[in-house]
Amino acid sequence: MKMTKYRIATIPGDGIGPEVMASAVSVLSALAEKMDGLSFEFTEIRAGDGLKAETGVAMRPETVDKVRESDATLFAAVGETAKEVILPLRQKLELYANLRPTKAYPNVPALKEDVDIVIVRENTEGLYKMVGDRGDGWGVNLRIITKGASERIARYAFELAKKDGRNKVTAVHKNNVLDKTCGVFLDACREVAKSYPDIEYEEMIVDACAMKLILAPEQFDVLVTTNMFGDILSDEAAGLVGGLGLAPSANIGDENAIFEPVHGTAPDIAGKGIANPIATILSASMMLDWLGERDGAEAIEKAVMTILKEGKTLTPDLGGSATTVEVTEAVLKQL
Numbered sequence: 397m398k399m400t401k402y403r404i405a406t407i408p409g410d411g412i413g414p415e416v417m418a419s420a421v422s423v424l425s426a427l428a429e430k431m432d433g434l435s436f437e438f439t440e441i442r443a444g445d446g447l448k449a450e451t452g453v454a455m456r457p458e459t460v461d462k463v464r465e466s467d468a469t470l471f472a473a474v475g476e477t478a479k480e481v482i483l484p485l486r487q488k489l490e491l492y493a494n495l496r497p498t499k500a501y502p503n504v505p506a507l508k509e510d511v512d513i514v515i516v517r518e519n520t521e522g523l524y525k526m527v528g529d530r531g532d533g534w535g536v537n538l539r540i541i542t543k544g545a546s547e548r549i550a551r552y553a554f555e556l557a558k559k560d561g562r563n564k565v566t567a568v569h570k571n572n573v574l575d576k577t578c579g580v581f582l583d584a585c586r587e588v589a590k591s592y593p594d595i596e597y598e599e600m601i602v603d604a605c606a607m608k609l610i611l612a613p614e615q616f617d618v619l620v621t622t623n624m625f626g627d628i629l630s631d632e633a634a635g636l637v638g639g640l641g642l643a644p645s646a647n648i649g650d651e652n653a654i655f656e657p658v659h660g661t662a663p664d665i666a667g668k669g670i671a672n673p674i675a676t677i678l679s680a681s682m683m684l685d686w687l688g689e690r691d692g693a694e695a696i697e698k699a700v701m702t703i704l705k706e707g708k709t710l711t712p713d714l715g716g717s718a719t720t721v722e723v724t725e726a727v728l729k730q731l
C-alpha cells in the first residue's frame with residue numbers, strides 16, 4: 397500500500413482565521429484516519445496582525461522557507477497586515493495562478509442556479525506589481541504585462557480545462573483601451589489556444605464580462621484574465637453564488653501552492669464561534685486535489701454538499717443558527 401505523509405504548513409492568522417483553520421485541520425485529520433495510506437504532519441506558523449503587535453513584524457523571515465519546504469500550505473486570514481504576509485508569499489514563491497472556483501451550491505441563495513465557473517487570475521504582475529509613484533496632486537501605478545507570464549497563465553487555464561473536462565476558455569481583457577498591455581496578454585492567449593483545438597477559445601471585454609456574469613453566468617466555463625480584472629471579477633462571482641462563507645481559492649506555482657478562503661478576518665464575528673468554516677474546508681479539498689489526492693478531495697466536497705443539501709446545520713451567514721464547531725462536526729460525521 398502506498399503511504400503518503402504530507403507536510404502541511406498552516407497559517408491561521410487573525411480574527412476568525414484560527415476558528416476556521418481549526419475546523420479544516422480537524423476535517424483533514426479525520427480524513428487521514430479514514431483513508432489508508434494518507435497522513436498529514438501539520439506545522440502551524442504564526443503571521444499577521446497579532447504577531448506584528450507582539451513582535452513588530454507581521455511575518456518572520458523564515459516563514460517563506462517553511463512554506464517553501466512544506467508540501468502545501470493552508471492559509472486562513474490576516475487583517476491589516478495582508479500586504480505584509482500573503483502578498484509577499486505569493487510573490488516570493490512565484491504562485492502565479494490564482495484560482496477561484498465559483499459554484500452554485502444547494503440551498504444557498506444564488507442569483508443564478510446554474511453556475512460552475514473557474515476564474516484563473518494572473519497573480520504576479522499587472523497593476524499589482526506595485527510599481528508607481530505619488531507626488532503632489534498626482535499618482536501613477538504602472539501596469540506591467542509580459543509575454544512570459546501571460547503565456548504561463550493561459551497555459552494553466554487550458555490545462556485546467558483539459559484536466560477537469562471543461563469545454564471553453566474565455567480570455568477577459570480591455571484591449572480596446574489598454575491596447576499595449578492587453579495586447580501582449582491576448583497575443584499570448586491566442587498562441588496558447590492553438591495547442592488546444594478541442595477546447596473552445598473566446599475573448600471578452602472585461603466590462604461586458606462583468607455584466608454577463610450577472611445576466612448569463614451559465615455561458616462561462618473557465619475565465620482567464622490579468623491580475624486586477626481577476627480580483628474584481630472573482631469577488632463579483634462569489635457574490636453571485638451566495639457570498640464569502642463558501643468561497644475557496646488557491647494560489648499555485650510550479651513548486652508550491654497556498655490554499656485560502658476568499659474571505660478576510662471578519663472582525664465583526666470573530667471570537668463568537670459562528671464563522672462559516674466551509675470556505676476553508678473547501679480550500680483544504682482544493683489542496684488535496686493539487687497534491688494528487690483526488691479521492692480525499694472529492695470526499696470532502698461531497699460531505700460539504702450533503703450538509704448544504706440537508707440545510708439543517710448552517711451558520712448564520714447562510715440563514716442557520718449552527719456554530720462553527722457544529723458545522724465541523726456535521727462534516728466529520730459525513731466523512
Ligand code: ATP
Nearest residue numbers: 474475640641659660661662663664665671672713
Ligand atoms: P478584512 O479586513 O480582514 O478583509 P472584512 O470584514 O473587511 O475583513 P471579510 O472578512 O471578508 O472582510 O468579511 C466581509 C463580511 O462577510 C463580514 O460581514 C463578515 O462577517 C462576513 N464573513 C466573511 N467571512 C465569513 C465567514 N467565514 N463566515 C461568516 N461570515 C463571514
